[in-house]
Amino acid sequence: MSLVNETVFDVNDIKPKELDETIHRLHKEFSGKTKLRNICPACSSDEYKHAFDKYKFHYVECCNCKSLYIQNTIELDDYIKYSKELEDNIYSGEKYKKYLEELARNKSSNLELTASRFLNKNTKLKVAYMGSKAKVFQVALSNFDTEFDIIDDNCSITGSYDFIIMDHYMEKVLDLKQLMTTVHKSLNSNGYLYISSRVGSGIDILTLWEETKLYPLEHQNLLSVDGIKIMLNTIGFNIKGLNTPGTLDVDNILNSKSSNIPRFLNYLASFDKENALEDFRVFIQKNLLSSFATIIAQKG
Numbered sequence: 001m002s003l004v005n006e007t008v009f010d011v012n013d014i015k016p017k018e019l020d021e022t023i024h025r026l027h028k029e030f031s032g033k034t035k036l037r038n039i040c041p042a043c044s045s046d047e048y049k050h051a052f053d054k055y056k057f058h059y060v061e062c063c064n065c066k067s068l069y070i071q072n073t074i075e076l077d078d079y080i081k082y083s084k085e086l087e088d089n090i091y092s093g094e095k096y097k098k099y100l101e102e103l104a105r106n107k108s109s110n111l112e113l114t115a116s117r118f119l120n121k122n123t124k125l126k127v128a129y130m131g132s133k134a135k136v137f138q139v140a141l142s143n144f145d146t147e148f149d150i151i152d153d154n155c156s157i158t159g160s161y162d163f164i165i166m167d168h169y170m171e172k173v174l175d176l177k178q179l180m181t182t183v184h185k186s187l188n189s190n191g192y193l194y195i196s197s198r199v200g201s202g203i204d205i206l207t208l209w210e211e212t213k214l215y216p217l218e219h220q221n222l223l224s225v226d227g228i229k230i231m232l233n234t235i236g237f238n239i240k241g242l243n244t245p246g247t248l249d250v251d252n253i254l255n256s257k258s259s260n261i262p263r264f265l266n267y268l269a270s271f272d273k274e275n276a277l278e279d280f281r282v283f284i285q286k287n288l289l290s291s292f293a294t295i296i297a298q299k300g
């Protein structure tokens with residue numbers, strides 16, 4: 001497990017307000033069409049307790065691995081409709097081009113580092129990309145000889161790949177276990193899986209709780225670090241690296257308008273205690289306590 005010391009910028013800093021409103025509207029439209037799930041997507045425990053509500057969706061916390069997940073999700077057909085509207089409103093066209101490019105560039109730097117460590121530059125690699133920023137990730141792998149497939153938003157990955165990238169994809173799927181089993185099957189023996197995901201055990205989510213900037217349909221599964229380990233090991237992956245390289249959790253808390261900001265953090269941030277605050281950020285990174293994780297795992 002190595003520590004990648006990089007700054008992961010906060011998408012909320014540059015997320016256009018209008019984009020926020022569109023996602024709110026879609027959540028309202030789809031919140032009535034519910035389907036219940038009472039099993040932890042990470043460890044399959046059926047013991048949970050209520051965590052918080054967000055836009056009429058109920059987050060629960062698994063009593064075993066502390067992952068967070070929404071209990072009242074929507075049917076797959078509705079999810080496909082939701083994704084299509086999101087795509088039409090946000091991801092296609094020029095409107096948010098700059099925002100999306102900046103977002104993707106930032107996220108792909110970690111992939112570039114990881115790929116150079118684990119992948120072979122001398123053979124042709126079959127790569128599958130699951131997410132919404134394919135082009136930038138393709139650029140991140142431009143030093144490799146790749147055949148690059150982009151997987152649709154409906155979990156239907158088939159084939160045999162040397163490298164599969166799940167870019168903020170794990171958070172939004174209805175049946176995570178089924179997806180991960182399919183992903184495992186779709187990897188060649190000793191193939192690698194790269195995941196970027198928000199994690200529910202991050203300090204800002206645990207502190208801000210219902211005030212965290214989250215979209216339940218985009219973040220149906222907010223696995224804890226332990227939950228991620230349990231899930232990947234159960235399915236048959238060997239984890240080769242797990243980092244939480246985010247450095248902005250503390251700033252997210254301090255910059256929020258929450259009334260729950262711990263007095264301790266405010267104290268740390270004041271009176272010229274900048275070094276102490278920096279040490280605290282490093283402590284969070286080092287102990288996997290930030291709410292953004294990157295994982296590299298090999299098919300066992």
Ligand SMILES: [Zn+2]
Nearest residue numbers: 040043062065
């Ligand atoms: Zn669990």
